[in-house]
Amino acid sequence: MAKILVVDDQRNMRTTLAMMLRGEGYEVEEAEDGDAAIDKVGAASYDLVLTDLKMGGRDGMDVLRHVRETSVLAEVIVMTAYGTIESAVEAMRMGAYDYIQKPFGEEELLVKVGRALERRQMAGELSALTKEFRERYRFENIIGRSAAISDVLDRIRRIAPTDATVLITGESGTGKELVAKAIHANSRRSERPFITVNCAAISETLLESELFGHARGAFTGAVSSRKGLFEEANGGTFFFDEIAETPPSFQAKLLRVIQEGEIRRLGENKSVKVDVRMIAATNQELKLAIAEKRFREDLFYRLNVARFVLPPLRERREDIGMLVDFFLDKYGRKMRRRAKLGEGVLDFLRSYGYPGNIRELENLIEQGVALAEDGIIRRDELISPEMDTGAPPKRNGGQRELQDVVDEAEREHIEATLRNVDGNKERAAEALGLSSTTLWRKMKRLSVIWP
Numbered sequence: 001m002a003k004i005l006v007v008d009d010q011r012n013m014r015t016t017l018a019m020m021l022r023g024e025g026y027e028v029e030e031a032e033d034g035d036a037a038i039d040k041v042g043a044a045s046y047d048l049v050l051t052d053l054k055m056g057g058r059d060g061m062d063v064l065r066h067v068r069e070t071s072v073l074a075e076v077i078v079m080t081a082y083g084t085i086e087s088a089v090e091a092m093r094m095g096a097y098d099y100i101q102k103p104f105g106e107e108e109l110l111v112k113v114g115r116a117l118e119r120r121q122m123a124g125e126l127s128a129l130t131k132e133f134r135e136r137y138r139f140e141n142i143i144g145r146s147a148a149i150s151d152v153l154d155r156i157r158r159i160a161p162t163d164a165t166v167l168i169t170g171e172s173g174t175g176k177e178l179v180a181k182a183i184h185a186n187s188r189r190s191e192r193p194f195i196t197v198n199c200a201a202i203s204e205t206l207l208e209s210e211l212f213g214h215a216r217g218a219f220t221g222a223v224s225s226r227k228g229l230f231e232e233a234n235g236g237t238f239f240f241d242e243i244a245e246t247p248p249s250f251q252a253k254l255l256r257v258i259q260e261g262e263i264r265r266l267g268e269n270k271s272v273k274v275d276v277r278m279i280a281a282t283n284q285e286l287k288l289a290i291a292e293k294r295f296r297e298d299l300f301y302r303l304n305v306a307r308f309v310l311p312p313l314r315e316r317r318e319d320i321g322m323l324v325d326f327f328l329d330k331y332g333r334k335m336r337r338r339a340k341l342g343e344g345v346l347d348f349l350r351s352y353g354y355p356g357n358i359r360e361l362e363n364l365i366e367q368g369v370a371l372a373e374d375g376i377i378r379r380d381e382l383i384s385p386e387m388d389t390g391a392p393p394k395r396n397g398g399q400r401e402l403q404d405v406v407d408e409a410e411r412e413h414i415e416a417t418l419r420n421v422d423g424n425k426e427r428a429a430e431a432l433g434l435s436s437t438t439l440w441r442k443m444k445r446l447s448v449i450w451p
Contacts, residue, residue, distance in 0.1 A: 218267025
Protein backbone atom coordinates (compact mmCIF):
# COMPACT_ATOMS: atom_id res chain seq x y z
CA MET A 1 0.00 0.00 0.00
CA ALA A 2 1.54 3.30 -1.11
CA LYS A 3 1.84 5.99 1.57
CA ILE A 4 0.95 9.56 0.54
CA LEU A 5 1.29 12.88 2.37
CA VAL A 6 -1.24 15.57 1.35
CA VAL A 7 -0.16 19.15 2.13
CA ASP A 8 -2.60 22.07 1.78
CA ASP A 9 -3.45 24.98 4.08
CA GLN A 10 -7.09 24.89 2.94
CA ARG A 11 -8.79 22.34 5.15
CA ASN A 12 -11.63 21.46 2.78
CA MET A 13 -9.27 20.87 -0.12
CA ARG A 14 -6.90 18.81 2.00
CA THR A 15 -9.69 16.66 3.47
CA THR A 16 -11.31 16.08 0.07
CA LEU A 17 -8.04 14.97 -1.49
CA ALA A 18 -7.28 12.65 1.40
CA MET A 19 -10.71 11.01 1.18
CA MET A 20 -10.36 10.60 -2.58
CA LEU A 21 -6.97 8.89 -2.27
CA ARG A 22 -8.06 6.68 0.63
CA GLY A 23 -10.94 5.57 -1.54
CA GLU A 24 -8.37 4.22 -4.01
CA GLY A 25 -6.70 2.16 -1.29
CA TYR A 26 -3.77 4.46 -0.46
CA GLU A 27 -2.56 5.17 3.07
CA VAL A 28 -2.87 8.94 3.48
CA GLU A 29 -1.65 11.45 6.05
CA GLU A 30 -2.38 15.19 6.08
CA ALA A 31 -0.34 18.29 6.84
CA GLU A 32 -1.97 21.68 7.27
CA ASP A 33 1.05 23.76 6.16
CA GLY A 34 4.68 23.59 5.06
CA ASP A 35 6.07 23.42 8.59
CA ALA A 36 3.88 20.46 9.50
CA ALA A 37 4.79 18.72 6.23
CA ILE A 38 8.52 19.11 6.87
CA ASP A 39 8.09 17.70 10.38
CA LYS A 40 6.18 14.69 9.04
CA VAL A 41 8.72 14.01 6.29
CA GLY A 42 11.43 14.06 8.92
CA ALA A 43 9.58 11.58 11.12
CA ALA A 44 8.27 9.08 8.55
CA SER A 45 8.82 7.88 5.00
CA TYR A 46 6.36 8.51 2.16
CA ASP A 47 6.11 7.22 -1.38
CA LEU A 48 4.52 10.43 -2.63
CA VAL A 49 4.07 14.00 -1.33
CA LEU A 50 1.17 15.95 -2.91
CA THR A 51 1.66 19.57 -1.91
CA ASP A 52 0.04 22.90 -2.69
CA LEU A 53 2.54 25.37 -4.10
CA LYS A 54 1.31 28.60 -2.48
CA MET A 55 0.87 28.47 1.30
CA GLY A 56 1.47 30.86 4.16
CA GLY A 57 4.87 30.52 5.84
CA ARG A 58 6.88 27.71 4.27
CA ASP A 59 5.40 27.01 0.86
CA GLY A 60 5.40 24.06 -1.51
CA MET A 61 8.89 24.90 -2.80
CA ASP A 62 10.24 24.59 0.74
CA VAL A 63 8.49 21.24 1.13
CA LEU A 64 9.89 20.03 -2.20
CA ARG A 65 13.40 21.15 -1.30
CA HIS A 66 13.24 19.32 2.03
CA VAL A 67 11.90 16.11 0.45
CA ARG A 68 14.65 16.11 -2.17
CA GLU A 69 17.31 16.59 0.52
CA THR A 70 16.04 14.00 2.99
CA SER A 71 13.86 11.43 1.17
CA VAL A 72 15.72 9.88 -1.75
CA LEU A 73 12.81 7.75 -2.90
CA ALA A 74 9.73 9.96 -2.41
CA GLU A 75 8.12 11.54 -5.47
CA VAL A 76 6.51 15.01 -5.31
CA ILE A 77 3.53 16.42 -7.22
CA VAL A 78 2.83 20.14 -6.75
CA MET A 79 -0.64 21.67 -7.00
CA THR A 80 -0.78 25.11 -8.55
CA ALA A 81 -3.46 27.72 -9.17
CA TYR A 82 -4.07 29.55 -12.43
CA GLY A 83 -1.29 32.00 -13.25
CA THR A 84 1.52 30.21 -11.41
CA ILE A 85 2.54 27.71 -14.10
CA GLU A 86 6.07 29.19 -14.23
CA SER A 87 6.51 28.30 -10.56
CA ALA A 88 5.28 24.77 -11.25
CA VAL A 89 7.81 24.35 -14.06
CA GLU A 90 10.54 25.63 -11.73
CA ALA A 91 9.42 23.02 -9.18
CA MET A 92 9.92 20.30 -11.79
CA ARG A 93 13.42 21.58 -12.47
CA MET A 94 14.05 21.22 -8.73
CA GLY A 95 12.99 17.57 -8.83
CA ALA A 96 9.20 17.46 -8.61
CA TYR A 97 7.73 14.57 -10.59
CA ASP A 98 4.83 16.61 -12.02
CA TYR A 99 2.39 19.42 -11.35
CA ILE A 100 -1.41 19.68 -11.57
CA GLN A 101 -3.35 22.89 -12.04
CA LYS A 102 -6.36 23.75 -9.90
CA PRO A 103 -9.20 23.16 -10.38
CA PHE A 104 -8.63 19.57 -11.48
CA GLY A 105 -10.77 16.48 -11.80
CA GLU A 106 -10.47 13.28 -9.82
CA GLU A 107 -9.47 11.23 -12.85
CA GLU A 108 -6.66 13.62 -13.81
CA LEU A 109 -5.26 13.55 -10.29
CA LEU A 110 -5.42 9.76 -9.97
CA VAL A 111 -3.62 9.29 -13.31
CA LYS A 112 -0.76 11.55 -12.20
CA VAL A 113 -0.58 9.90 -8.78
CA GLY A 114 -0.53 6.46 -10.39
CA ARG A 115 2.31 7.41 -12.73
CA ALA A 116 4.35 8.96 -9.92
CA LEU A 117 3.96 5.80 -7.83
CA GLU A 118 4.98 3.63 -10.80
CA ARG A 119 8.21 5.62 -11.01
CA ARG A 120 8.64 5.26 -7.26
CA GLN A 121 8.20 1.50 -7.65
CA MET A 122 10.85 1.36 -10.36
CA ALA A 123 13.28 3.34 -8.26
CA GLY A 124 12.89 0.42 -5.89
CA GLU A 125 15.75 -0.51 -3.69
CA LEU A 126 17.68 2.73 -3.34
CA SER A 127 17.86 1.63 0.28
CA ALA A 128 21.08 -0.03 -0.88
CA LEU A 129 22.60 3.25 0.27
CA THR A 130 21.99 2.17 3.85
CA LYS A 131 23.92 -0.16 6.09
CA GLU A 132 20.72 -2.13 6.65
CA PHE A 133 20.64 -3.25 3.01
CA ARG A 134 24.22 -4.53 3.12
CA GLU A 135 23.60 -6.32 6.40
CA ARG A 136 20.40 -7.93 5.18
CA TYR A 137 21.98 -9.43 2.06
CA ARG A 138 25.23 -10.76 3.46
CA PHE A 139 26.16 -14.27 2.32
CA GLU A 140 25.26 -15.61 5.76
CA ASN A 141 21.65 -14.51 5.28
CA ILE A 142 21.06 -16.79 2.30
CA ILE A 143 19.51 -19.78 4.03
CA GLY A 144 20.42 -23.36 3.15
CA ARG A 145 23.11 -26.00 3.39
CA SER A 146 22.23 -28.08 0.33
CA ALA A 147 24.82 -28.63 -2.38
CA ALA A 148 22.75 -26.51 -4.78
CA ILE A 149 22.70 -23.48 -2.47
CA SER A 150 26.36 -23.92 -1.53
CA ASP A 151 27.17 -23.72 -5.23
CA VAL A 152 25.08 -20.55 -5.63
CA LEU A 153 26.87 -18.92 -2.67
CA ASP A 154 30.27 -19.85 -4.04
CA ARG A 155 29.43 -18.32 -7.41
CA ILE A 156 28.09 -15.13 -5.78
CA ARG A 157 31.38 -14.74 -3.88
CA ARG A 158 33.34 -15.00 -7.12
CA ILE A 159 31.04 -12.92 -9.33
CA ALA A 160 30.06 -10.09 -6.95
CA PRO A 161 33.41 -8.21 -6.96
CA THR A 162 33.43 -8.07 -10.77
CA ASP A 163 31.29 -5.96 -13.11
CA ALA A 164 30.11 -8.95 -15.15
CA THR A 165 26.51 -8.91 -16.31
CA VAL A 166 24.44 -11.65 -14.68
CA LEU A 167 21.49 -13.74 -15.85
CA ILE A 168 19.43 -15.53 -13.18
CA THR A 169 16.91 -18.16 -14.25
CA GLY A 170 14.58 -20.37 -12.29
CA GLU A 171 10.94 -20.95 -11.45
CA SER A 172 8.87 -18.23 -9.79
CA GLY A 173 9.52 -17.99 -6.07
CA THR A 174 13.03 -19.51 -6.09
CA GLY A 175 14.77 -16.36 -4.84
CA LYS A 176 16.10 -14.68 -7.99
CA GLU A 177 15.80 -11.16 -6.54
CA LEU A 178 17.52 -12.28 -3.33
CA VAL A 179 20.52 -13.46 -5.33
CA ALA A 180 20.61 -10.19 -7.29
CA LYS A 181 20.61 -8.16 -4.07
CA ALA A 182 23.32 -10.34 -2.55
CA ILE A 183 25.52 -9.77 -5.61
CA HIS A 184 25.07 -6.00 -5.30
CA ALA A 185 25.50 -5.88 -1.52
CA ASN A 186 28.83 -7.70 -1.77
CA SER A 187 30.17 -5.72 -4.74
CA ARG A 188 32.22 -2.55 -5.01
CA ARG A 189 28.96 -0.82 -6.00
CA SER A 190 27.24 -1.50 -2.67
CA GLU A 191 27.33 2.20 -1.70
CA ARG A 192 25.45 3.13 -4.87
CA PRO A 193 21.78 2.51 -5.80
CA PHE A 194 20.24 -0.90 -6.46
CA ILE A 195 17.20 -0.41 -8.69
CA THR A 196 14.63 -3.12 -9.35
CA VAL A 197 12.53 -2.87 -12.51
CA ASN A 198 9.60 -5.28 -12.85
CA CYS A 199 9.41 -5.49 -16.63
CA ALA A 200 6.06 -7.32 -16.56
CA ALA A 201 4.31 -4.58 -14.55
CA ILE A 202 5.30 -1.45 -16.48
CA SER A 203 4.27 -0.33 -19.96
CA GLU A 204 6.92 0.00 -22.68
CA THR A 205 6.40 3.76 -23.04
CA LEU A 206 6.76 4.45 -19.33
CA LEU A 207 9.71 2.07 -19.06
CA GLU A 208 11.72 3.95 -21.70
CA SER A 209 10.82 7.43 -20.44
CA GLU A 210 11.70 6.67 -16.84
CA LEU A 211 14.88 4.69 -17.54
CA PHE A 212 16.38 6.84 -20.28
CA GLY A 213 14.88 10.23 -19.37
CA HIS A 214 13.54 12.72 -21.89
CA ALA A 215 14.11 16.13 -23.42
CA ARG A 216 11.75 19.03 -23.04
CA GLY A 217 8.91 18.66 -25.56
CA ALA A 218 9.74 15.02 -26.33
CA PHE A 219 6.07 14.17 -25.81
CA THR A 220 2.88 15.78 -24.51
CA GLY A 221 3.42 16.85 -20.91
CA ALA A 222 7.23 16.92 -21.09
CA VAL A 223 7.51 20.55 -19.97
CA SER A 224 11.16 20.21 -18.97
CA SER A 225 14.09 17.88 -19.48
CA ARG A 226 14.48 15.07 -16.98
CA LYS A 227 17.23 12.62 -16.18
CA GLY A 228 16.30 8.97 -16.33
CA LEU A 229 16.99 6.35 -13.69
CA PHE A 230 20.08 5.16 -15.56
CA GLU A 231 21.71 8.56 -15.00
CA GLU A 232 20.49 8.87 -11.42
CA ALA A 233 21.83 5.40 -10.60
CA ASN A 234 25.24 5.95 -12.17
CA GLY A 235 27.72 3.65 -10.46
CA GLY A 236 25.01 1.31 -9.17
CA THR A 237 23.19 -1.84 -10.23
CA PHE A 238 20.02 -2.41 -12.26
CA PHE A 239 17.99 -5.56 -11.71
CA PHE A 240 15.58 -6.29 -14.56
CA ASP A 241 13.07 -8.81 -13.24
CA GLU A 242 11.07 -10.75 -15.86
CA ILE A 243 13.36 -9.52 -18.65
CA ALA A 244 11.62 -11.81 -21.17
CA GLU A 245 8.48 -9.65 -20.87
CA THR A 246 10.13 -6.69 -22.62
CA PRO A 247 9.46 -6.05 -26.35
CA PRO A 248 12.33 -6.39 -28.89
CA SER A 249 12.43 -2.61 -29.44
CA PHE A 250 13.30 -2.05 -25.79
CA GLN A 251 15.74 -4.97 -25.82
CA ALA A 252 17.70 -3.25 -28.60
CA LYS A 253 18.08 -0.10 -26.50
CA LEU A 254 19.11 -2.10 -23.45
CA LEU A 255 21.72 -3.90 -25.56
CA ARG A 256 23.23 -0.53 -26.49
CA VAL A 257 23.53 0.43 -22.82
CA ILE A 258 25.42 -2.81 -22.11
CA GLN A 259 27.66 -2.60 -25.18
CA GLU A 260 28.41 1.12 -25.28
CA GLY A 261 27.83 2.20 -21.69
CA GLU A 262 25.68 5.10 -22.86
CA ILE A 263 22.05 6.14 -23.19
CA ARG A 264 20.03 8.67 -25.17
CA ARG A 265 17.18 10.57 -23.61
CA LEU A 266 13.91 10.47 -25.53
CA GLY A 267 13.87 13.40 -27.95
CA GLU A 268 17.65 13.94 -27.92
CA ASN A 269 20.38 12.83 -30.33
CA LYS A 270 23.40 13.18 -28.06
CA SER A 271 24.55 10.26 -25.93
CA VAL A 272 25.22 10.30 -22.20
CA LYS A 273 27.76 7.95 -20.60
CA VAL A 274 26.49 5.81 -17.72
CA ASP A 275 28.19 3.23 -15.53
CA VAL A 276 25.66 0.64 -14.37
CA ARG A 277 25.86 -3.09 -13.80
CA MET A 278 23.11 -5.22 -15.32
CA ILE A 279 21.47 -8.19 -13.62
CA ALA A 280 18.47 -9.80 -15.32
CA ALA A 281 16.12 -12.59 -14.27
CA THR A 282 13.40 -14.65 -15.88
CA ASN A 283 11.31 -17.73 -15.22
CA GLN A 284 10.93 -18.34 -18.95
CA GLU A 285 13.02 -20.52 -21.25
CA LEU A 286 14.96 -17.90 -23.20
CA LYS A 287 16.13 -20.32 -25.90
CA LEU A 288 12.46 -20.89 -26.77
CA ALA A 289 11.77 -17.14 -26.66
CA ILE A 290 14.68 -16.59 -29.08
CA ALA A 291 13.37 -19.26 -31.44
CA GLU A 292 9.94 -17.57 -31.39
CA LYS A 293 11.50 -14.14 -32.08
CA ARG A 294 10.34 -12.75 -28.74
CA PHE A 295 13.83 -12.25 -27.34
CA ARG A 296 16.99 -11.00 -29.04
CA GLU A 297 19.74 -13.57 -29.28
CA ASP A 298 22.50 -10.93 -29.08
CA LEU A 299 21.02 -9.57 -25.82
CA PHE A 300 20.87 -13.10 -24.41
CA TYR A 301 24.60 -13.61 -24.95
CA ARG A 302 25.40 -10.18 -23.49
CA LEU A 303 23.43 -11.01 -20.34
CA ASN A 304 24.59 -14.61 -20.09
CA VAL A 305 28.15 -13.77 -19.02
CA ALA A 306 27.56 -15.13 -15.52
CA ARG A 307 24.64 -17.53 -15.26
CA PHE A 308 22.78 -18.62 -12.13
CA VAL A 309 20.19 -21.40 -12.40
CA LEU A 310 18.26 -21.51 -9.14
CA PRO A 311 16.87 -24.91 -8.14
CA PRO A 312 13.21 -25.32 -7.18
CA LEU A 313 12.53 -26.02 -3.51
CA ARG A 314 11.54 -29.62 -4.24
CA GLU A 315 15.17 -30.26 -5.29
CA ARG A 316 16.64 -28.92 -2.03
CA ARG A 317 14.37 -30.46 0.60
CA GLU A 318 17.19 -30.58 3.15
CA ASP A 319 16.92 -26.77 3.41
CA ILE A 320 13.20 -26.76 4.30
CA GLY A 321 13.72 -27.12 8.06
CA MET A 322 16.07 -24.10 8.15
CA LEU A 323 13.68 -22.04 6.04
CA VAL A 324 10.74 -22.94 8.29
CA ASP A 325 12.68 -21.82 11.38
CA PHE A 326 13.59 -18.55 9.68
CA PHE A 327 9.98 -17.78 8.67
CA LEU A 328 8.62 -18.78 12.09
CA ASP A 329 10.97 -16.27 13.69
CA LYS A 330 10.25 -13.57 11.08
CA TYR A 331 6.46 -13.70 11.39
CA GLY A 332 6.52 -14.38 15.10
CA ARG A 333 8.29 -11.05 15.55
CA LYS A 334 6.06 -9.28 13.06
CA MET A 335 2.81 -10.48 14.64
CA ARG A 336 4.17 -10.49 18.20
CA ARG A 337 3.19 -14.09 18.77
CA ARG A 338 5.38 -17.14 19.10
CA ALA A 339 4.38 -20.30 17.27
CA LYS A 340 5.79 -23.74 16.58
CA LEU A 341 4.84 -26.62 14.31
CA GLY A 342 2.53 -29.31 15.61
CA GLU A 343 3.07 -33.03 15.28
CA GLY A 344 3.62 -34.25 11.71
CA VAL A 345 3.58 -30.78 10.11
CA LEU A 346 7.32 -30.61 9.40
CA ASP A 347 7.25 -34.07 7.80
CA PHE A 348 4.47 -32.92 5.51
CA LEU A 349 6.28 -29.67 4.64
CA ARG A 350 9.36 -31.69 3.70
CA SER A 351 7.34 -33.96 1.42
CA TYR A 352 5.17 -31.36 -0.33
CA GLY A 353 5.95 -30.39 -3.95
CA TYR A 354 5.86 -26.55 -3.67
CA PRO A 355 4.76 -25.33 -7.09
CA GLY A 356 5.24 -21.81 -5.67
CA ASN A 357 8.67 -22.64 -4.23
CA ILE A 358 10.10 -20.61 -1.31
CA ARG A 359 7.44 -17.92 -1.67
CA GLU A 360 4.73 -20.54 -1.16
CA LEU A 361 6.47 -21.95 1.92
CA GLU A 362 6.77 -18.45 3.38
CA ASN A 363 3.06 -17.80 2.79
CA LEU A 364 2.16 -21.09 4.50
CA ILE A 365 4.20 -20.25 7.59
CA GLU A 366 2.80 -16.70 7.72
CA GLN A 367 -0.71 -18.15 7.55
CA GLY A 368 0.13 -20.71 10.22
CA VAL A 369 1.48 -18.12 12.64
CA ALA A 370 -1.63 -15.99 12.13
CA LEU A 371 -3.97 -18.92 12.85
CA ALA A 372 -2.05 -20.46 15.75
CA GLU A 373 -4.02 -18.99 18.63
CA ASP A 374 -2.53 -21.39 21.18
CA GLY A 375 0.97 -21.22 19.71
CA ILE A 376 0.70 -24.54 17.83
CA ILE A 377 0.51 -24.66 14.02
CA ARG A 378 -1.59 -27.70 13.18
CA ARG A 379 -1.71 -29.45 9.86
CA ASP A 380 -5.43 -28.92 9.27
CA GLU A 381 -5.06 -25.16 9.86
CA LEU A 382 -2.00 -24.84 7.68
CA ILE A 383 -2.75 -26.84 4.56
CA SER A 384 -5.77 -27.44 2.37
CA PRO A 385 -7.03 -30.88 1.30
CA GLU A 386 -5.82 -30.18 -2.23
CA MET A 387 -2.26 -29.60 -1.00
CA ASP A 388 -2.40 -32.66 1.23
CA THR A 389 -3.52 -35.14 -1.43
CA GLY A 390 -2.28 -33.48 -4.57
CA ALA A 391 -5.79 -33.87 -5.99
CA PRO A 392 -7.34 -31.19 -8.20
CA PRO A 393 -10.02 -28.98 -6.66
CA LYS A 394 -13.43 -30.62 -6.46
CA ARG A 395 -16.14 -29.54 -8.87
CA ASN A 396 -19.32 -28.12 -7.44
CA GLY A 397 -22.01 -30.71 -8.21
CA GLY A 398 -20.40 -31.46 -11.58
CA GLN A 399 -20.82 -27.90 -12.78
CA ARG A 400 -17.97 -26.15 -14.54
CA GLU A 401 -15.90 -23.69 -12.51
CA LEU A 402 -16.38 -20.00 -13.36
CA GLN A 403 -12.70 -19.78 -14.41
CA ASP A 404 -13.29 -22.55 -16.98
CA VAL A 405 -16.12 -20.55 -18.53
CA VAL A 406 -14.01 -17.37 -18.61
CA ASP A 407 -11.04 -19.20 -20.15
CA GLU A 408 -13.23 -20.75 -22.86
CA ALA A 409 -14.74 -17.39 -23.77
CA GLU A 410 -11.29 -15.77 -23.89
CA ARG A 411 -9.92 -18.62 -26.02
CA GLU A 412 -12.78 -18.27 -28.52
CA HIS A 413 -12.31 -14.48 -28.68
CA ILE A 414 -8.57 -14.80 -29.38
CA GLU A 415 -9.15 -17.46 -32.06
CA ALA A 416 -11.84 -15.34 -33.74
CA THR A 417 -9.54 -12.31 -33.76
CA LEU A 418 -6.70 -14.34 -35.28
CA ARG A 419 -9.03 -15.57 -38.02
CA ASN A 420 -10.08 -11.98 -38.80
CA VAL A 421 -6.45 -10.88 -39.32
CA ASP A 422 -5.35 -14.00 -41.22
CA GLY A 423 -3.30 -15.27 -38.29
CA ASN A 424 -1.11 -12.15 -37.97
CA LYS A 425 -0.25 -12.14 -34.26
CA GLU A 426 0.95 -8.53 -34.16
CA ARG A 427 -2.31 -7.28 -35.70
CA ALA A 428 -4.28 -9.57 -33.40
CA ALA A 429 -2.49 -8.18 -30.34
CA GLU A 430 -3.27 -4.63 -31.48
CA ALA A 431 -6.93 -5.47 -32.06
CA LEU A 432 -7.17 -7.07 -28.61
CA GLY A 433 -5.41 -4.16 -26.91
CA LEU A 434 -2.54 -6.39 -25.75
CA SER A 435 1.21 -6.43 -26.18
CA SER A 436 2.61 -9.20 -28.39
CA THR A 437 4.21 -10.78 -25.34
CA THR A 438 0.96 -10.79 -23.36
CA LEU A 439 -0.91 -12.32 -26.30
CA TRP A 440 1.71 -15.05 -26.59
CA ARG A 441 1.41 -15.85 -22.87
CA LYS A 442 -2.38 -16.00 -23.08
CA MET A 443 -2.21 -18.28 -26.13
CA LYS A 444 0.20 -20.56 -24.31
CA ARG A 445 -1.92 -20.66 -21.13
CA LEU A 446 -5.15 -21.25 -23.03
CA SER A 447 -3.58 -23.76 -25.47
CA VAL A 448 -4.44 -21.66 -28.51
CA ILE A 449 -2.52 -23.32 -31.37
CA TRP A 450 -2.07 -21.12 -34.41
CA PRO A 451 0.41 -21.52 -37.31
